[in-house]
Amino acid sequence: MTYIPEHFAETDPAEIAAILEGAPLACIVGQTEVAGLVANHVPLLAGPDGQLIGHVAQANDMHRVLQDGQEVLVIFRGLDGYVSPNYYPTKAEHHRHVPTWNYQVVHMRGTIRFQHEVARKRAAVGLLTRLHERRVNGDAAWRMADAPDDYMAAMLEAIVALRIDVTQVLAKSKLSQNREAVDFAGAVDGVRAAGHVALADRMARDR
Numbered sequence: 001m002t003y004i005p006e007h008f009a010e011t012d013p014a015e016i017a018a019i020l021e022g023a024p025l026a027c028i029v030g031q032t033e034v035a036g037l038v039a040n041h042v043p044l045l046a047g048p049d050g051q052l053i054g055h056v057a058q059a060n061d062m063h064r065v066l067q068d069g070q071e072v073l074v075i076f077r078g079l080d081g082y083v084s085p086n087y088y089p090t091k092a093e094h095h096r097h098v099p100t101w102n103y104q105v106v107h108m109r110g111t112i113r114f115q116h117e118v119a120r121k122r123a124a125v126g127l128l129t130r131l132h133e134r135r136v137n138g139d140a141a142w143r144m145a146d147a148p149d150d151y152m153a154a155m156l157e158a159i160v161a162l163r164i165d166v167t168q169v170l171a172k173s174k175l176s177q178n179r180e181a182v183d184f185a186g187a188v189d190g191v192r193a194a195g196h197v198a199l200a201d202r203m204a205r206d207r
Helices: 013-022 118-140 149-157 181-193 197-204
Strands: 025-032 036-043 052-057 071-083 100-115 159-174
Touching (some): 013 071, 013 159, 181 197
Antiparallel strands (some): 052 159
8 A cells, every 4th residue: 555645645537547648657566476576567558447458478477477367556657756955945944845756656456357369459459559659640650450460460469468457546646735835836946947847737737
């Protein structure tokens, strides 16, 4: 269980969805009998019914050491960045500030299912590529049909699809919400000046 003070708890479904969409490379963590604790980084997307969908290489032992239907923890790490005490204007008055780190993170618990059927694998690949290709290439997006049938069949043979039925969602947006107005504004400006523009923009939305 992750530590989430009340003022940093993220409960907005739209914001949680935005974190997942902005940082789809999740870490799947599970306890196994043969290998102990295992962790794999896997691109995941929320499916039409709220489950998480992805795939791993057939050569990845994840689908062999994790039991079908067992509980896993899935971690999505969103925007993050260092916050220096020098960003706070009140530091000059009393120096009662220390460094910290701002970040967004989503933890999901759920049961994992591995899918070996070709149709399931094709659907998982299709879901992932349609979204990401549209973002990157627009109308020129790569499509599975672009590849020769025999080549695509071999590629699908080399993967295992997975689905995670989510049972719990815990999200955290630690974005300096607990600072007084003048120091909050200083933190936003400092984070932006340090090059973390997206994080600064997200922080600024809270005031």
